[in-house]
Amino acid sequence: MNGMQLSSTAFDDGTVVPRRYTGEGDSPPLTWSGVPGEATELVLLCEDPDAPGATFLHWLVTGIDPGTTGVAEGQVPQGGLPWPNGFGQAGWGGPMPPPGHGPHRYFFRLYALSEPLPLRGHPGAEAVHRALRGRELASGTLFGTYQR
Numbered sequence: 001m002n003g004m005q006l007s008s009t010a011f012d013d014g015t016v017v018p019r020r021y022t023g024e025g026d027s028p029p030l031t032w033s034g035v036p037g038e039a040t041e042l043v044l045l046c047e048d049p050d051a052p053g054a055t056f057l058h059w060l061v062t063g064i065d066p067g068t069t070g071v072a073e074g075q076v077p078q079g080g081l082p083w084p085n086g087f088g089q090a091g092w093g094g095p096m097p098p099p100g101h102g103p104h105r106y107f108f109r110l111y112a113l114s115e116p117l118p119l120r121g122h123p124g125a126e127a128v129h130r131a132l133r134g135r136e137l138a139s140g141t142l143f144g145t146y147q148r
Contacts, residue, residue: 004034004140006110010073017106017144023096026074027059032110036137039066039112043132044077047125048095050104055125056086058093058106062117084122095146103147112138 010028011017021028035042042064048056065079076082076091085093097104113135119128 004032004110004112004138006030006032006108006140006142008108008142011144013142013144015144017095017146019146021073021094022146023094025094027071027092027094028108029071029073030108030110030142031070032140033069034138034140035066035112038114039137041079041113041116042066042068042077043111043113043117043128044071044080044108045125045128046092046106046108048097048104048106050097050101051086052098052101057123057125057128058085058095059091059108060085060123060128062119066112083119086124088122097146097148099148101147103145106144106146108142108144110140111136 044061046059060083061080063081064077071077082091087093
């Protein structure tokens with residue numbers, strides 16, 4: 001699978017996510033490149049594998065125009081459809097790990113797909129990853145940490 005590059009002007013890969021882009025603020029600005037020409041849509045998600053219990057979904061956007069190269073702070077990518085996050089609200093639900101739980105990792109993942117995802121209702125992170133299988137043309141990952 002080809003790799004795409006995913007980055008942010010708000011934080012570097014592997015560094016701390018600034019507080020303004022956590023559960024107390026807006027989604028961070030993101031840019032990407034390397035989208036395959038045959039992609040029919042992009043899917044963006046942010047997840048926390050360190051959450052108590054199971055991987056927590058903070059952001060899921062499907063149907064993103066594959067011709068786009070990024071998204072501004074606090075916005076939805078062009079053509080994108082925001083899905084419910086782990087808090088039960090559509091759109092960005094930023095990092096809010098339990099106080100004193102230590103640093104959590106937040107993975108922003110962008111996927112270029114050969115066909116749209118067959119999602120329904122309130123899919124969790126595992127359901128999204130199952131739906132992605134066999135549809136991925138390329139992907140890119142950016143991760144940051146945050147603790148309260």
